[in-house]
Amino acid sequence: MSYECPGKNSWPELVGTNGDYAALVIERENTRVDESVDKNRIVVKVPIAG
Structure with a gap:
């Protein structure tokens, strides 16, 4: 059985x-999201729920 998070699941537009x-932006749409940023706080990978 797979677990589905309610709301949007990925944000490629934020890379x-x-x-x-x-x-x-992400917190408004889904609070269960991992975000990867570099040392300059720039998003480097597509944020995804999980």
């Missing part, structure tokens, strides 16, 4: 954006 901005 390359500021991590703080991305967190705000």
Whole structure:
């Protein structure tokens, strides 16, 4: 049985954006998301629920 998170599950449009901005966008749509940022707080991988 697979687990489905309610809401949006990925945000490819946020790759390359500021991590703080991305967190705000993601939190409005789904609170169960992993976000990967670099040392400059830039999103480097597509944020996904999980």
